[in-house]
Amino acid sequence: MSEMTVSSRSLTDRMMRAARLDVALYNEVEADLTATSQALTVVVISSVAAGIGALIAGAMRGQPSLAIGGLVGAIVSALLGWLVWSYVMYLVGTRLFSGTATYGELLRTLGFATSPGVLRIFSFVPVVGGIITLIVGIWQIVTGFVAIREALDLSTGNTIATIVVGVIAELIVLFIVTAILGVLGFSAALLTGGLG
16 A cells, blocks of 8 residues: 555545544654645645535636635635634644643644634535535634644633633734834825825
8 A cells, every 4th residue: 555545545644534523533643744735735635625516606606716716715815814813822722821732732622623614615506505604614713623623722712712712812913013004095095186
């Protein structure tokens, strides 16, 4: 059996275990320094699956060009979201709630927590696709919770608090960035005479 086949099976096995909320898997990838590239692969696979679902849905609506841009956007936003969310959870969990983890440990566990996202490839299916997308969204919240709890070695209460504070922090940053971009856009429009 080739090394590639063993590696693929290992990745597939890990993704299945992550989706099944196998706590041992999250501890395994937390400790496995070589699993970062696998976690990245999981995030890409999950976002490509979502993008393909959106692409098919767009084609069914007669808008394939919008869907192609959506596919690229989905991959880029998933990767950035994974990097930023992992860092926010690392900062909040270690600084405010005395969690013990490195950024890499959170990166790996949260990468594998996106495993259920593969099912979003079916999001184009009429009626059922919306239900699948909802279920996958809830499922990924739960896998993310387990990933954060296990990586940071926190109690359930402190894990919930870490997530709540992290979400609030991200919303505040998003609000500030949006406000700055809005002011810059408004200023640029005034300077170029675009408003009058």
